[in-house]
Amino acid sequence: MDDALLTVRGITRRFGDRTILSGVDLDVAAGEAVGVVGPNGSGKSTLLRCIVGADEADSGEATLAGRVFDERLPEIRRDLAVVMDDIDFFPDLSVVEHLDLMARAHGQPDAEEIVNGVLAEVGLMEVSGQLPSTLSSGQRRRLALASAFVRPRLLLVLDEPEARLDVDGVQWLGTKLLAEKAAGRGVLLVSHDPVLVDRVCDRVVRLGPDAADG
């Protein structure tokens, strides 16, 4: 694909004698969303971790705009926003301070305006002065998502972003991901929510026993 933003070729990952991923290929173009679906334990999170460089594949490669993909590299981090389950927050920074830090550290112009906009959108304005430990689990999920949406990005990689969101939150997330596509960004979405996947994704990669591209 000429305009592929993310290119994944032949990712294989074994744990001991178990092969979790066997030669997975996928592409995400600018303005496109690709879903990754499959049952629990089928390797979806492992695939995302191998792609972003948080785990090391036994073989295969991922590139972002032609550069080998590894979120430890500054030139990759500049273009990549990742939302996974294991996000930690600084215990002594409030919601708004987190978002402000994230936006400024990633060189976002107009950080204050963007942070205020995302805070309102994501429904965290009322708790913007609170510490992460005082948030509900759904609010912490919203903060993790907001952290991705305040920073510059070419590609969003999301692992079950709908987890712990209420119905309105999932609706908002879908609208936001459609807007990402409209802005020319790529989205790689692992999800167990078929309605969200159907609404947002142009293509779906299936992992697990019934694996086949859909």
Ligand SMILES: Nc1ncnc2c1ncn2[C@@H]1O[C@H](COP(=O)(O)OP(=O)(O)OP(=O)(O)O)[C@@H](O)[C@H]1O
């Ligand atoms: N570090 C590890 N060491 C050993 N096995 C692992 C490791 N990480 C993942 N696995 C195994 O790899 C398989 C795939 O796990 P993974 O978390 O990628 O699944 P998943 O498709 O994301 O599942 P879920 O839908 O439950 O989130 C599981 O059987 C898991 O036990």
